[in-house]
Amino acid sequence: GRTMKAVEDCFEQLERSAASVGLRINFDLLASRYDNRICRSQTVAVNGKAIENVKAFKYLGAMFTQQRDMAREIKERMAAGIRCDFALRSILRSKSLSRKHKVRSTKQ
Incomplete structure (x- = not known):
């Protein structure tokens, strides 16, 4: 999302969709990368749950970095x-x- 509100809405929808099929999101393992325009802090609180803001992470074998x-x-x-x-x-x-x-x- 372009704003923190959009990110929060996205996570709410993800939680509802996961719960509807019996899944639960493990926020301890969740990390994300935000643009500096959206978030400058190391940790972001979404619906009371902390999500670590990282500079790079690997997803399905592909590396995602802040500089793209x-x-x-x-x-x-x-x-x-x-x-x-x-x-x-x-x-x-x-x-x-x-x-x-x-x-x-x-x-x-």
């Missing part, structure tokens, strides 16, 4: 690729596996 830049996201994905390469290097260099099996394992 992709450099950090790209850096993290490259690091993950390098870790996978390092983990598979010994398998791919192994003489006991045929090339066919190595190719099949990397395509999956």
Whole structure:
């Protein structure tokens, strides 16, 4: 939302929708990122519940930052690729596996 009132309304609607299907929101695990135009404090109180204002967070594997830049996201994905390469290097260099099996394992 563009205002704190809009954010509060959104959380109220989320709580009602979750309760209607038997779910409960765990506000202890909830963190969000607000623009400086909306909120300047570290913690925001919405309906009496504190929500931490963070500079960056990861959601479904994607990194969301305050500056909305992709450099950090790209850096993290490259690091993950390098870790996978390092983990598979010994398998791919192994003489006991045929090339066919190595190719099949990397395509999956």
